[in-house]
Amino acid sequence: MSSGFLDRESTIAPPGYNRFLFPPAALAVHLCIGQAYAFSTFNLPLTKLLGITHSAPSDWKLTDIGWTFSIAIVFLGLSAAVFGSWVERVGPRKSMFTSALCFGGGFIVSAVGIHFHAIWLLYLGYGVLGGCGLGIGYISPVSTLIKWFPDRPGMATGMAIMGFGGGALIAAPLSILLMDHFKSPTSTGVLESFVTMGVIYFMFMMIGVLVARVPAADWRPAGWIESAHRKPLVTNANVAVDMAWRTPQFWLLWGVLCMNVTAGIGVLGQASPMIQEIFSGKVTPSAAAGFVGLLSLFNMGGRIVWASASDYLGRRYTYMVFFLLGIALYSLVPWFGHLGSRALFVAAFAVILSMYGGGFATIPAYLRDVFGTMNVGAIHGRLLTAWSVAGVLGPVLVNYIRQFQIDHGVPKAQAYSITMYIMCALLLVGFLCNFAMRPVNEKYHYRGREPASTPAK
């Protein structure tokens, strides 16, 4: 039976294919969906759709708009978990195409919602449809990258997941540029920007769709011989996705990811007010925006640097570094604030955010080490529910604890100290989860044969 252009069988690479052609395909998708981190650029303009220069009484409230991002992150985790096995089965091309349809379509549906001033369409478009595009797009290249780079899985997945961090760096100035271009006395320019971004992102993601190729089942990098001496925790067996989540290792890694993300995501969301309040009168709003930008850069850079380093350090030791160094830095941050040292404060958070990004980028390779390559994409999809939980837990912890302290008379400059110590406690939980990691019991190993694939004609 002949296979369609999007089918996995059509994407099996012929002999001699350059494996370094696949990372740009993965990056094309991740650079687009990383836009999610910059959604806040639209927050204020979305509150002025009717008033244009100011918020009219019937305009949407900031708290209502804030739900859009939260819904998108929840649907990212849910869709990654639900569609993980499907993504694994159909391969990267069809899943990237689906992601492009959902993500680009999400912008268009949201634009319709803006036109009719119906917030439920914004939730449905960017939140639900866009969120599914995020989840499917995020996991679509991961297992293929691991198969193309069995010698450097950390570096390979780090490269793609770096794109997710980098996507915000592109989307933030692009959104401002587009809104400025389309702004008129009768429009904030958001609707037109949404339509333009939907089309641009769909087309850019199509680069990934066109280029995506999977290696043949028996393909190995030229000259690469699998080491007979495997590192501890690294297996050459496979665990099926439906079995993996029944193992303690899955839940320990779920805890590792959830704690690492919770500790970083809350700070990322509150970075601007935090530095202004801790260094009251010394940091302007514009300098605080610079601080947020710097953290985004380290978040992106940490993804490729730490994930590549994990190929040499081993995944378990890399996370040990994240948790121990994170605990040390979080406990020092209040002291840096008391000293009034902006440089030390910024440096500490730069390293913390690099490890936040590194945690995301290293986890697929950790899963491959523990559960094998067979279903690593689907297992990764299920593990991403930890991100959904952390996406709610992190900001809630930082915001509510800060508010609780201010309500009880603590000066704003000191209101973050307790939060930092709570972050240390979370990281300690993550450290213990990682410390408890052991190889998966053989009873969970997959006994059948992996599905074979032959090169496309």
Next chain:
Amino acid sequence: MKVRFIVLWAAVLIPLAWGVMKTLQNALKLFN
């Protein structure tokens, strides 16, 4: 294959470099 390789990497790295440059411009305000 070589041309395809260069075009593909340029297609993803040029927008990324633009985003990094814009962010760095903003980040420098922190130290001014």
